Amino acid sequence: MKHHTTKHHAVRSAVAAGCLALLPLPAAAGGAAPTDNGEDAGQVAFNTHCRSCHSVKPEDNRLGPTLHGIFGASAGQVKGFANYSGGLTPEIKWDEATLDKFLTDPKALASNTTMTPFGGIKDADQRKLIIDYLKTQGAS
């Protein structure tokens, strides 16, 4: 009898927790998003996914080429970067569509790319945050 009561209580608690978890959603979706926050979120996303290999400072090539001014540029043209795969050719222009494709799955755009072990970002919102952030980093 006691056992039964305990089990029942646990189930009810789990259901209650599930409901509580849903509650904040409308507030978050409706909240205004000042551009400052957007830029911060973009920088955080960049730092999380990209900064281990990329800088956004001019001429600061690391494991990957600097991404300063990369938005709007032709692919594979960063001066002084010696580790290009050869798969990023200047016919590719870095705009929203090409960057989104590359960041989803680098090999889909350049099959022999050396941008590994970066495996791509599945979350479209994260990709957009990063692309918008790159636009603010020296793009002409």
Ligand code: HEC
């Ligand atoms: C593990 C290291 C690594 C990570 C992590 C990484 N990259 Fe790269 N990235 C590279 C390398 C190496 C290249 C050169 C690829 C090639 O030549 O095929 C590159 C190339 C690029 C290019 C093309 C540059 C050009 O000159 O055309 C862009 C754009 C880019 N990366 C963006 C990103 C973004 C944005 C992120 C984070 C979401 C990221 N990368 C994460 C290593 C990395």
